[in-house]
Amino acid sequence: MKDEPYIVKMLREAGKYGRLQSRVTSNIEELDTVEEPSEEVPEKTVGFIDDDVERKSRDDVTKSEGLGETTEESEDRYRLIFENINDEIVYLDKHGKILDVNNRVEDIFGQKREDIIGKNFTKLGFFGIKDLPRMIKLFKDIVMDDKTIDRMELESKHKDGHKIFIDVNIRPIRKNGETEAILCIIRDITERKKKEEELIRFSNAVKMSTDSIVISDLDAKIIDVNEATLQMYGTKDKRDLIGKNSFDLITSEGREKALAGAKEVLEKGYVKGREYHIITEDGDRIPVEMSVSIMKDRDGKPIGFVGLSRDITERKKAEEKIRRQNIKLKRLDRIKSNFLSVTSHELRTPMSAIKGYIQMLLKQRLGDVTPEQKDALDAVLRNTNRLDNLIEAILDISRLESGTMKFLPEQTDISKMIKEVTETMQANTNVKNIKINTELEELPELVIDQQRIKQVLMNLVDNAIKFSPHDSTINLCTKMKKDDVLFEIRDFGRGIPKKTQKKIFERFYQVDSGMDRKFGGVGLGLSISKGIIQAHGGDIWVESTMGKGSTFRFTLPLEPARDIEKKFKDLDIFGLEKK
């Protein structure tokens, strides 16, 4: 504080030429007790006393020699200085009673001047309980030993309780060889202290950081490093690194990338998360993730770089592990998909032979067949078909689960497709004399896997037939919605209990195992249908009232589901991820 001694000097000078008059009390007896002053403060004049001043009589100083002013004029002047100076000036008697103080006290301590004049400094809450005894002792030392205090930094308290920092200069004022008063010049250094604390915090943060921090100049020459850097490079002495070119810390393969990075730093101000390998003192290579930013001086001129590096050995190991696992998973996926393809071939080939022979026998291509033989062959064919359907269902479920189901989207006329479905199902409806009513709105063509959607429709119609009473109807209708087409299949059967409505889309779930057994259902159809509909970007659900029937609904988006295969693979159709 280069102007600080100046203030002291100025005030000393002020003492030579005049007096600062104040309303003060002088109560010598209070020296040892340091107590609250009496309420009535008698007015008394006390000079701004210095040794030099002391020698002069009051009359001598009535007229200032040097300036040719009257006392009044000079007092006005000093009062002006006193009030306008940036530091707080406190004038105390030897007991600690405040005799005068300038208005800065309000800015610094939040105390009103008139509230504290005449009071003892110990009673004003400038110091906390912890510091107060020390301050009282210091005050006594000053009074007794004629001690001066230069630039002592103290912690004090604002009236509202927050911590402030002050820088204090104290001068005892002597009269007749005895300390009579104390002059305190106080500067608020809270801001500076905060900055200092901030600096200390930051410097500690750098010091304690577990990441390496390297500071270099614009030529990349290392100026300073933190502890973590020394550990990372396997050295104990900063001097091993300071002065080196920071690019030399990176392996030769990474250097070109590092140079390009440095160029980017100069352009952009920083680069983040670049991966390099560094070489330790022992020649080991360590993978690091490095971020570099530019360091600027007060005028914004670049003066160097700050590089922050983190050892990512562990992360790299974990990444490598994941990469290997992914390769393994992909291989397993291929094996699974291959297995499915082989299985489906192996299951279908014998089915082809069986069905071919039965058909040839039934068509009497291998000779005449008696009615009894024909019945037997019909039963064989029926059961073969049932087995065939089961194989298909199991293969479909496996494909849906493994994400290997193949979808072949094509432009499809929905009404035509539904007509084909109802025609195919005709044979099944005849048995119970069930009528299928269709109510089809005019629809645009949809891009769907026709065969798969037919499979869904047939599954739903087949279920409806199974659970419909004799001589009833099944309603099949389509409706245009905002973004999709709604399909509805309604039967007038016994309905599905509320609590099982959701479960029926789970694998191998049967509403009524007896009933399902009777019809040869295994509980896969709805689960496959759900997978197929979801893969198309649609949804499927059921609404049902017991005794009144069930309505199965599903939607298909007007916009074809993009990249249906991929979308399908990302779907968690059976909630497998959650398990």
Place this chain on the structure above:
Amino acid sequence: MTKVMVVDDEPDLREMLNLMLHKEGFETEMAEDGSEFLNKLDSFNPDLVTLDVMMPGLTTSEILKKLKEKKSKPKIILLTVVRYSEEEKEKILEMGNVVDYITKPFDIDELTERIYKHINQQ
């Protein structure tokens, strides 16, 4: 007489197809894999071949490639277990002699119908 050759590694299926085609009145021959098929090809000189796509030994595309070097140019119906996309269908039909494919398990009437269709399309 129309000559049809059945190429399949599954003996029962091969025999069944052979019998079925024989009963239809075709002159038939059998092969259990790609090499046997290629060996017998020129001497038998079939009009049509049913070729299983998944057999040990030569792959389907290898067989079709080698077929180009043969004098005999029979029409080929592939017997497969997978569904093909339009794109794949085109690709398959571009592979020289392939005229059609049928998925297992098939209906024998449908297969016969297709065989007649392709034979008559000469």
